[in-house]
Amino acid sequence: YDCLEQDLEQYRDLPSITKDQVHIPLRGNLEISSDVIQIKKHAAEGIGLYRTEFLYLGRSAPPDEEEQFQSYCEILKQAEGDPVTIRTLDIGGDKFVPELNLDDEANPAMGLRAIRFSLHEEQLFKIQLRAILRASSCGRVRILFPMISGVAEIRACKKMLGDIQAQLDKEGISYDPDLAIGIMIETPSAVMIAPLLAKEVDFFSVGTNDLIQYFLAVDRGNEHVAYLYDPLHPAILRALKMTCDAANEAGIEVCICGEMAGEPLYALVLVGLGFHELSMNPACVPRVKRVLRQVSKQDGATLVKQLLLLSTSKEVSTIIEAEMRRRLPAIFAQPPIQ
Amino acid sequence: YDCLEQDLEQYRDLPSITKDQVHIPLRGNLEISSDVIQIKKHAAEGIGLYRTEFLYLGRSAPPDEEEQFQSYCEILKQAEGDPVTIRTLDIGGDKFVPELNLDDEANPAMGLRAIRFSLHEEQLFKIQLRAILRASSCGRVRILFPMISGVAEIRACKKMLGDIQAQLDKEGISYDPDLAIGIMIETPSAVMIAPLLAKEVDFFSVGTNDLIQYFLAVDRGNEHVAYLYDPLHPAILRALKMTCDAANEAGIEVCICGEMAGEPLYALVLVGLGFHELSMNPACVPRVKRVLRQVSKQDGATLVKQLLLLSTSKEVSTIIEAEMRRRLPAIFAQPPIQ
Ligand SMILES: [Mg+2]
Ligand SMILES: [Mg+2]
Numbered sequence A, B: 001y002d003c004l005e006q007d008l009e010q011y012r013d014l015p016s017i018t019k020d021q022v023h024i025p026l027r028g029n030l031e032i033s034s035d036v037i038q039i040k041k042h043a044a045e046g047i048g049l050y051r052t053e054f055l056y057l058g059r060s061a062p063p064d065e066e067e068q069f070q071s072y073c074e075i076l077k078q079a080e081g082d083p084v085t086i087r088t089l090d091i092g093g094d095k096f097v098p099e100l101n102l103d104d105e106a107n108p109a110m111g112l113r114a115i116r117f118s119l120h121e122e123q124l125f126k127i128q129l130r131a132i133l134r135a136s137s138c139g140r141v142r143i144l145f146p147m148i149s150g151v152a153e154i155r156a157c158k159k160m161l162g163d164i165q166a167q168l169d170k171e172g173i174s175y176d177p178d179l180a181i182g183i184m185i186e187t188p189s190a191v192m193i194a195p196l197l198a199k200e201v202d203f204f205s206v207g208t209n210d211l212i213q214y215f216l217a218v219d220r221g222n223e224h225v226a227y228l229y230d231p232l233h234p235a236i237l238r239a240l241k242m243t244c245d246a247a248n249e250a251g252i253e254v255c256i257c258g259e260m261a262g263e264p265l266y267a268l269v270l271v272g273l274g275f276h277e278l279s280m281n282p283a284c285v286p287r288v289k290r291v292l293r294q295v296s297k298q299d300g301a302t303l304v305k306q307l308l309l310l311s312t313s314k315e316v317s318t319i320i321e322a323e324m325r326r327r328l329p330a331i332f333a334q335p336p337i338q
Helices: A002-009 A035-041 A065-079 A114-120 A122-135 A151-171 A188-192 A194-198 A208-216 A223-228 A234-250 A264-273 A282-292 A297-307 A313-327 B002-009 B035-041 B065-079 B114-120 B122-135 B151-171 B188-192 B194-198 B208-216 B223-228 B234-250 B264-273 B282-292 B297-307 B313-327
Strands: A026-030 A047-051 A084-087 A141-145 A180-185 A203-206 A253-256 A277-280 B026-030 B047-051 B084-087 B141-145 B180-185 B203-206 B253-256 B277-280
Touching: A002 A282, A026 A035, A026 A282, A035 A065, A035 A282, A047 A065, A047 A277, A065 A084, A065 A122, A114 A122, A114 A151, A122 A141, A122 A151, A141 A151, A151 A180, A151 A194, A180 A188, A180 A194, A188 A194, A188 A208, A188 A234, A188 B188, A188 B208, A188 B234, A194 A203, A194 A234, A203 A234, A208 A234, A208 B188, A208 B208, A223 B114, A234 A253, A234 A264, A234 A297, A234 A313, A234 B188, A264 A282, A264 A297, A264 A313, A277 A282, A297 A313, B002 B282, B026 B035, B026 B282, B035 B065, B035 B282, B047 B065, B047 B277, B065 B084, B065 B122, B114 B122, B114 B151, B122 B141, B122 B151, B141 B151, B151 B180, B151 B194, B180 B188, B180 B194, B188 B194, B188 B208, B188 B234, B194 B203, B194 B234, B203 B234, B208 B234, B234 B253, B234 B264, B234 B297, B234 B313, B264 B282, B264 B297, B264 B313, B277 B282, B297 B313
Parallel strands: A026 A047, A026 A277, A047 A084, A084 A141, A141 A180, A180 A203, A203 A253, A253 A277, B026 B047, B026 B277, B047 B084, B084 B141, B141 B180, B180 B203, B203 B253, B253 B277
Antiparallel strands: none
């Protein structure tokens, strides 16, 4: 891509709109608070994934409500009216509650983590929910629950949110009553029941990294099976399609926030699948925007139909690469840098 | 169930046929070779799942071809013409190849195991395939590959089988040229691409224990998340339905061999989903047969349609229990013993 670097600068202030006039917001993932600078630099439209873990890690006690509230408000101020999707704590449960004795978890990736941990440690969870709700009066907050696997879990989350809202009302503390509620789609069960979950929430956010891991039963950190970890596996395409179809039928937003979202080679496919927003490492925004402005959603849908007929990821990647080279030879002339 | 124990005896020699005349073979799972006695005792129709692990575990070197061949033939002889489904090695890779250094696997359930290990250790795998092929001349063998996640894997297995068959031809060693080839459906990806996989094989065998684990991202051995492990989760019902539909559309057999298969309460649902065979702990055969002979596949299909509209496993289990109590009050009068 080297020779095209200067070319990218021109996309900074252009809108992220396809040739057939579909606006696809490109948002930034926020891992640590200083990432805000990158988000500004690359003109991402707000924050599609604010990972709150960084507030909790590397310290002996979790941050209290006031500290969280301040941190969220600080980011919201810097987002200047763009939406900020705050994801509740997404870590293993052993980080702050050693009494849980999770050392014996043989497969922690399928253990007490993320929303399971939050629902288990209600007090810790309520503090975070209160801080997020209070922050929703400082800007456009959307709240996102990680690793939902069933309807009962999201209902439990909504119940707690409702209780805290009632409490805030009583205390006369303001918050956004229309706060959008979303869930990560990353467990295979969430994909299977996406039409049921779509009735419960305002938006989906697909976390492709975990989604691929669980669908293929391939630990994404395990080098011995790395050869099987494959975003273009026909099963993954079908899972993404089912999720987008369910969201679009229910009329709710569907965003993608895993590593796939930042890969320019996949941009046409993702728009064709029906994603409304992509959230990525902010540095990827200009490259993805450059591609999006030169393709149409309609062409993406046609390509997806063709891909869904294929049996292996090798066939899928061959077609995608050929198609993108044909459409945008200046960008995809070389095999993509991995 | 206690008061009904004598009643069960009468089912021993009756065929496993529904009221609408559909024959649903009930087969036994074989964990160790002595289980054959139980299979005879309870009149299971052959062996739906022969776990070959027991030949390999608890010893320093894997069994050689001749030993495996003898073991398989011994079981086949005892099966007296009933089919025996032999599953290739389904364990973690560290058992015989310590050089692999799999101790560092953070989540071994999503690591180098089962078919991944076999395809990695070709020599070990070829010995087992040769032994199974040779044994296929002693009885009705079906071969089953565990933990398939994509089309490329099953094609690799079939290629190796073909090569070994050619070699056996050259050596003048006999085997069953029509040996049925099947795969376990237990990874979520296999479910998603079931129509593609159905084109590659003669039968599916659904391993519900792992299927539930991977779909829900819940380690089935982890007590902290045991409350989430749920056979009646709406996502699981949908996964089973997708698998059965794909098999039935392709005209191949679909069997179920996880713990769900041995639960009398689920028998009507499983038949309604479209399973052709159930394989279980042989001791469960009489109870499941008693239920099957008093229900119809048609009623099962109607019940399944109703269940697929529900949002939570609680709703699903409530309907199933009410339905089974209504149909067979003498059997399901009490809440089922867990
Ligand atoms: Mg995740
Ligand atoms: Mg298994």
